[in-house]
Amino acid sequence: MDNDTLFKVLAVVSPFVSGYITYLLTNRSKKSELLYQNRMPAFKEVVAVLVKIRQYAEGKIALERGAEFSPYFDEAGSALSLRTELANASAVNEIFLTDKSKRLIQDVDSQLGVFCNAEIWVTGRPIEEAEPRTADYLPLHNVVERGLKGLFKEMDLPNS
Numbered sequence: 001m002d003n004d005t006l007f008k009v010l011a012v013v014s015p016f017v018s019g020y021i022t023y024l025l026t027n028r029s030k031k032s033e034l035l036y037q038n039r040m041p042a043f044k045e046v047v048a049v050l051v052k053i054r055q056y057a058e059g060k061i062a063l064e065r066g067a068e069f070s071p072y073f074d075e076a077g078s079a080l081s082l083r084t085e086l087a088n089a090s091a092v093n094e095i096f097l098t099d100k101s102k103r104l105i106q107d108v109d110s111q112l113g114v115f116c117n118a119e120i121w122v123t124g125r126p127i128e129e130a131e132p133r134t135a136d137y138l139p140l141h142n143v144v145e146r147g148l149k150g151l152f153k154e155m156d157l158p159n160s
Contacts, residue, residue: 035096038096039096039097039155040155041093042092042093042096042097043096043151043154043155045089045092045093046086046089046090046093046097046101046105046151047148047151048089049082049085049086049089050086050108050144050147050148050151051148052082052085053082053086053108053112053140053144054141054144054145054148055072056072056074056077056079056082057137057138057140057141057144058070058072058141059072059073059074059077060073060137061137061138061141064136064137078116078119079112079115079116079118079119079140080116080119082112083109083112083113083116086105086108086109086112087109090102090105090109098154100150100154101150101151101154104146104147104150104151105147107143107146107147108143108144108147111139111140111143111144112140114139114140115137115140
């Protein structure tokens with residue numbers, strides 16, 4: 001094959017090759033953009049539940065310290081209801097969460113499970129004047145803080 005024939009073949013083939021490459025790159029870009037657009041609402045929904053859990057822990061910590069008038073103290077809330085809410089939010093948005101985000105949420109869920117058991121234990125035992133009837137909610141607060149920071153980092157958002 002001489003150079004003249006080669007250039008003629010390349011002149012015919014190159015538009016098809018470049019069109020196919022452009023199609024692949026455009027398709028990948030659209031998928032990435034669509035995933036990011038859907039990840040943001042999923043992120044907001046999961047973060048809203050995590051903030052509720054953090055506020056719940058802050059309210060319980062304030063109660064332990066004698067600050068019953070904390071804006072976050074809520075007698076009606078429970079670790080079980082928050083755990084259910086977190087499970088529902090993460091299940092609905094599971095496809096848009098990365099493996100790292102899922103692990104962070106799982107850590108919070110595990111800690112909430114511990115506090116479900118602690119709340120049953122605290123409310124189920126007899127009242128004794130010498131022993132306080134509270135659990136230490138600081139580990140829950142800390143794991144939620146780590147989860148929030150990790151999710152913000154996953155989304156490349158500043159965490160103030």
